[in-house]
Every structure is written in structure tokens, then in C-alpha cells.
Amino acid sequence: xxxxxxxxxxxxxxxxxxxxxxxxxACYQCGKCTAGCPIVMEMSHTPNQIMRxxxxxxxxxxxxxxxxxxxxxxxxxxTRCPKGVDIAKIMDTLRxxxxxxxxxxxxPSVVNFNDIFLNCIKDKGRLQETHLAMVYNLKTKQFFKDxxxxxxxxxxxxxxxxxxxxxxxxxxKSIFERSRAFLGKGE
Amino acid sequence: MxxxxxxxxxxxxxxxEYDISTKKVCERLGLKLEEVRDWNCCGASPAHATSEELxxxxxxxNLVLAEKQGLDSIMSTCSACYNRLKVAHETxxxxxxxxxxISEIVGEPYNKTLKVIHFLDLISKEFGVxxxxxxxxxxxxxxxxxxxxxxxxxRPPKLVSIDPDAENPTIMEEIIEALxxxxxxxxxxxxxxxxxxxxxxxxIVLRLSNEILKxxxxxxxxxxxxxxxxxxxxxxxxxxxxxxxxxVNYSLPVLFISELMGIAMGMGYKELGIDKHIVSAKxxxxxxxxx
Numbered sequence: 001x002x003x004x005x006x007x008x009x010x011x012x013x014x015x016x017x018x019x020x021x022x023x024x025x026a027c028y029q030c031g032k033c034t035a036g037c038p039i040v041m042e043m044s045h046t047p048n049q050i051m052r053x054x055x056x057x058x059x060x061x062x063x064x065x066x067x068x069x070x071x072x073x074x075x076x077x078x079t080r081c082p083k084g085v086d087i088a089k090i091m092d093t094l095r096x097x098x099x100x101x102x103x104x105x106x107x108p109s110v111v112n113f114n115d116i117f118l119n120c121i122k123d124k125g126r127l128q129e130t131h132l133a134m135v136y137n138l139k140t141k142q143f144f145k146d147x148x149x150x151x152x153x154x155x156x157x158x159x160x161x162x163x164x165x166x167x168x169x170x171x172x173k174s175i176f177e178r179s180r181a182f183l184g185k186g187e
Numbered sequence: 188m189x190x191x192x193x194x195x196x197x198x199x200x201x202x203x204e205y206d207i208s209t210k211k212v213c214e215r216l217g218l219k220l221e222e223v224r225d226w227n228c229c230g231a232s233p234a235h236a237t238s239e240e241l242x243x244x245x246x247x248x249n250l251v252l253a254e255k256q257g258l259d260s261i262m263s264t265c266s267a268c269y270n271r272l273k274v275a276h277e278t279x280x281x282x283x284x285x286x287x288x289i290s291e292i293v294g295e296p297y298n299k300t301l302k303v304i305h306f307l308d309l310i311s312k313e314f315g316v317x318x319x320x321x322x323x324x325x326x327x328x329x330x331x332x333x334x335x336x337x338x339x340x341x342r343p344p345k346l347v348s349i350d351p352d353a354e355n356p357t358i359m360e361e362i363i364e365a366l367x368x369x370x371x372x373x374x375x376x377x378x379x380x381x382x383x384x385x386x387x388x389x390x391i392v393l394r395l396s397n398e399i400l401k402x403x404x405x406x407x408x409x410x411x412x413x414x415x416x417x418x419x420x421x422x423x424x425x426x427x428x429x430x431x432x433x434x435v436n437y438s439l440p441v442l443f444i445s446e447l448m449g450i451a452m453g454m455g456y457k458e459l460g461i462d463k464h465i466v467s468a469k470x471x472x473x474x475x476x477x478x
Contacts, residue, residue, distance in 0.1 A: 038379040038395055042388075070388070073232050074379035075342035079353050086343070095236050113387035114233035121245070125227040127196040136386050146389070149424050149465075156463045158201050167225050171248060171293070178292040181238030 012059040020093035026083040027051040033077035033087050043067040044106070047077055047087055054090070068094040069107035099182040112140060115184045122176045125166030130159045189221035190309060191258035191301070193249060193272065195265040195416070196228050201424070202265075202416030204460025208445035209264050209306060211459060215322055215452050216314060223253045223261060229271035232383035243285070244292045246275035250303075251295040260302040262309050264445070266415035267382070269305040270339035273347045276303045305340060306445065307349050307414055311358050316365045324453045326367025330475050332447060333370060333408040334359035335399065336377050337418040353377070359444060363412060366451040370412075375402035382417040389428075396421045397429045400437045409471055410440040412447055419443060424465050440468035450477050 009015045017024045027048070034046040044066035045053065053062045071091035078088045098105065105111045116135050120127055130150075137145050153159050166172070176183075190213075198206035213220050230245035249272060253261045263269040279286040280299050290296050304312075310319060341353040350356030354377065363370040378399055381392040399422065403411050413419045423441040430436040442461070449459040456478045461468055472478040 038381070039391060042391060070391075072338075072379055072381055072383055072391075073235065074338040076338070076379065078343045079341075088343070092235055092239070096238060099237070107388070109387040110236075110384070114237050117231070117233040118237060118241070121228045121230065125225075126199070127228045127231075129197065129200040133386060146386075148427065152465050153201065153424070156465070158203055158463060160200065164196070164199050166227055168227065168248075172227060175244045175248065175293055176241070179238055179240035179244050181241045183237060 012057040012062070013055050016054050016090060016093060016097075019097065020086070020090050022086045022089050022093075024051065024054050024085070024090065026085050027055065027081075028083060030082060032080050032082065033085075036076040036080050038074060038076065039070050039072055043070050047071075047091075050094075051085070051087065051090070062094060063098045063101065063103045064106065065094075066106035067091075068098065069105050069110045071095075096182070109140065111184070112136070118176075118181075118183055119185065122172055123169070124163065125169055125172045126164045128160070128164050130161070188259060189219040190304075190313070191253045191256070191261040192220040192222045193226055193253075193261050193263045193268060194222065195263060195268040197265060197416035197420070201420050202443075204463045205264055205416055205419070205443045205445060207460040208443060208449045208454075211454060212445050212448045212452065213309075215449075215454075216319060218309065218314060220262070221256070221258060223249060223258070224256060226252060229268045231267050231271065234271075240289065240292060242271070243275045243278060243289045246272045247279070247289050247293050247297060248295070250276060250301055251293065251297050253301055254298055255295075259300060260304060262304050262306060264306045264414070265417070266305065266337060266339040267417055269303070269349075270347050273303045276301065277346045305349050305414070307340070307358050307362070310362060310444075310448075311349075316361050319362070319448070320365045323366055323451045325451055325477065327363075327447070327451050327475070327477060328367050330368040330471075330477070331370070331407060331409045332363050332368040332412050332442070333373050333403055333406060333410075334363060334376060334412045334414075334444075335403075335418060335422070337382070337413070337415055338377070338379050340414065341377060359412060359414060362444060363447065366447060368447070368451075371406075373402060373406035373408070375399045378402075380418055380421040382421060385417070385421060389425075392421050393425060393429055393432055396425055397433050397435070400426070400429065400439055401435070403439060404437055408439065409475070410442050410468065412442055412444050414444045426466050438466060440464065440466050440471050442468060
């Protein structure tokens with residue numbers, strides 16, 4: 001499982017293989033992951049470049065890359081890889097490792113969003129979309145973002161202001177406390 | 188026996204009509220649903236992007252609750268919830284050491300007896316399309332309804348699969364055809380809408396959703412049929428923003444599969460909650476003489 005490395009790890013490539021339980025060295029650079037990636041035009045490195053950088057052990061370049069933060073986890077790469085490399089899982093491993101080791105994300109909005117989302121679940125057990133959107137917009141100072149949609153949703157009765165809280169909030173708190181998660185408060 | 192029902196967080200917000208229409212349709216078919224009591228959020232993308240343990244522990248609590256309630260299945264309507272529950276179930280089934288760790292985190296054992304399914308599985312595999320056809324009283328003749336699967340219903344195929352073909356699934360088309368509508372292959376049925384970036388990188392969502400709407404229009408769709416609240420939110424809610432950014436006003440109705448089934452079973456537009464959509468389906472359904 002993640003966060004646990006054997007003592008015999010010799011380099012970054014082996015570390016990522018072990019943490020993700022995916023053999024990074026199986027990648028032979030066919031580029032199929034990149035061809036199918038819907039977000040590749042916004043990324044700094046293509047998915048196959050990330051795979052090669054990991055194989056070469058270039059940790060700094062990989063953990064400072066924008067690419068893992070823009071992976072939408074659509075799993076197209078994983079589905080199509082002819083060598084069975086779970087590329088989407090590696091992107092998860094890179095995001096988790098980057099946070100654990102204190103690397104600044106090149107896309108702070110994604111980290112913020114994830115933190116606000118998870119903190120909401122930690123407190124209430126369920127996600128209230130309105131609450132999430134409001135807190136996110138307040139914290140990122142985009143007060144009028146999606147106001148047009150919010151108004152329409154309100155008119156359609158889809159915005160509820162009452163709290164959707166589960167009874168087992170204690171169970172939620174203990175799940176969050178016991179799980180190894182490097183979670184911030186959101187900016 | 189009743190099917191365990193896991194509605195997911197969106198069913199209380201932006202996808203209320205999916206919950207309403209699912210319950211109505213299941214009732215009509217005689218499928219008994221029993222909601223998993225005190226269910227929590229599956230953790231969605233933020234959990235698996237942040238912590239592998241959290242990503243398994245959050246769905247795990249729901250699996251345990253369903254088991255403790257005496258259910259033998261857990262059915263989600265959302266493809267992301269389905270995906271997270273299914274991935275957790277399959278992962279824990281295969282790896283006893285991970286199961287032990289997650290049981291320790293949640294403080295409960297899991298007997299792995301559950302069948303984790305999506306609404307499409309329920310209709311197609313548990314109930315049967317042919318049998319469902321008997322409930323069609325108003326065939327959707329003349330309506331071209333293209334199905335949109337998005338990502339998480341079929342990917343990754345090693346862990347989740349409502350259809351054996353991840354690149355060209357047809358499980359939804361079979362249902363749509365049985366309802367009497369016209370459907371078929373189109374280029375973007377399994378392309379990503381960018382769901383997880385809805386708030387933080389809305390620009391990506393607008394670009395991807397525009398591509399999907401454009402492809403559906405090109406394939407002469409009257410409407411797009413979805414089986415996920417997140418796909419729905421991006422494709423329905425954001426059409427006006429797409430129009431301002433890309434200069435094309437598609438006004439293309441997006442319907443949940445359960446709504447389409449409900450119409451074919453003779454249920455009303457408001458009864459199914461279709462009036463809650465941002466892009467109205469009223470004119471289209473009237474034009475086709477369906478409401």
C-alpha cells in the first residue's frame with residue numbers, strides 16, 4: 001500500500017512502481033495514453049513523457065510538473081495501454097507523494113477544491129453541492145463565478161440551504177483521522 | 188429481495204430528477220429499492236487524488252452499512268459513486284492485507300458478499316430489457332436519442348464494467364431501442380466531460396463539453412441520454428456558458444435514462460422531474476407527441 005517503501009528501493013522509478021503497485025518500466029513509449037488524453041493540451045508534460053521521466057528517475061521534474069494535477073482520472077490511458085500500465089493510478093500516486101513531500105502544486109485551484117470537498121465530507125458525511133460551490137468561490141475570491149447557473153438552479157428548486165448531515169459524523173471523523181491523508185484546510 | 192439503493196450526494200441537489208425518476212420507474216417495474224441507511228459520500232475524485240486509504244475507506248463504510256442492513260446488493264445511479272464503490276469492493280476482495288487495513292480504519296469488518304451494480308445493470312442484467320419492454324405503453328417513435336457514457340461506467344475495465352466493451356458500450360442503446368427510440372453509434376459516447384474539474388478548471392469542462400455537444404449535433408441527436416449526475420450537470424447546466432464562450436447555442440436537451448424510460452411508460456413530464464432541467468426538453472417532447 002501507498003506510503004510504505006521497502007528498504008531496497010534504489011531510485012525514483014522503483015519507488016513509484018512500488019508505491020503505485022504498477023510496473024513503470026513496462027512502458028515502451030508508444031504514446032497511446034497521450035493520444036487518448038482529453039486534457040493533454042492543457043498539460044505541461046504529456047502522459048508518456050511523465051512515464052519516461054519517472055523511468056529516468058527525474059523526481060524533481062516529475063513532482064513539479066503540472067500534468068498530474070490536471071489528470072481528470074477519466075482512465076482512458078489505463079484502458080488503452082497495450083502493456084497494462086495503470087497510468088491513472090500513477091497520476092494519483094504522484095499527487096499524493098508530491099503533497100506528502102511538500103511540493104507546491106502547479107495548479108493550486110485543484111488542491112484547494114479537493115481539500116474543500118474532503119473537509120465538507122469530514123464534517124457532514126455528505127457533500128452539499130451548494131455549500132461546496134459557495135465555500136470554493138469565497139476562498140478563491142471569485143464571488144460571482146457561476147452566479148448565472150446558481151440563479152437558474154435556485155429557480156428549479158435544486159439548491160437546498162438546509163444541511164444534509166449524516167448521523168455517523170463521528171465515524172467520518174475517525175475515518176479521516178485514521179487514514180493517512182495529507183489534507184489541508186483549503187486556502 | 189429489495190435492491191440496496193445508494194443515491195449519492197447529487198441526488199439531493201443538481202440531480203433530484205434522477206432520484207425521482209429512478210424511484211418511479213423501479214416502482215412501475217416492481218423493483219423494490221431500499222435506501223442504505225445513513226450512507227456517506229463515496230469520496231469521488233478528491234479522495235483518490237489525496238489519499239489511497241481515504242479513497243477506499245469512504246466507500247467501505249457504505250458497503251459495510253449495506254451488509255449490516257441485510258442487503259445483498261448496492262445499486263448506484265451515479266457513475267462516479269458506482270465506480271468508487273465497485274473499485275473498493277474489487278480491490279478489497281483481491282487484497283486481504285488492504286482489506287485488514289481499511290477494516291481497521293473504519294472499525295468494521297466486511298464480508299464481501301455484496302453485488303455492486305449501477306442502475307443500467309439493474310435494468311439490463313437483473314430485470315431484463317425484454318421484460319422492461321412490456322411496460323412500454325408510449326413508444327418513443329421518431330426520437331433520436333444518443334447515449335453518452337462518459338468515463339466511469341466502463342473504465343478501468345479490469346475493475347468496473349457495465350459493458351464488456353469499454354470503447355463501444357451498447358448497454359444503454361439496447362434500453363433506448365426497447366423504448367422505441369432511434370439511437371446508434373456516435374464519436375463521443377465515451378469521451379470525458381471533465382467532471383472533476385467542474386468548479387476549479389471550468390474552462391476545461393467547457394472545452395470538453397462543447398466537443399461532446401458538437402459531436403452529438405453532428406450525429407443529428409434530438410437529445411443526449413446520460414446515466415450520471417456529473418455528466419448531466421456539465422452537459423445540461425453549462426450550455427449557456429458554452430454558447431457565450433464558443434458562440435454556438437446548442438439548446439440540446441439532456442435526459443437521464445430513467446426519465447426516458449418513464450416517458451415511454453406513460454409518466455408525466457413534471458411527475459418525472461424533467462421540468463427541473465436547465466435546457467428544457469418540453470418543446471422536443473411535445474413535438475414528438477410524447478407529453
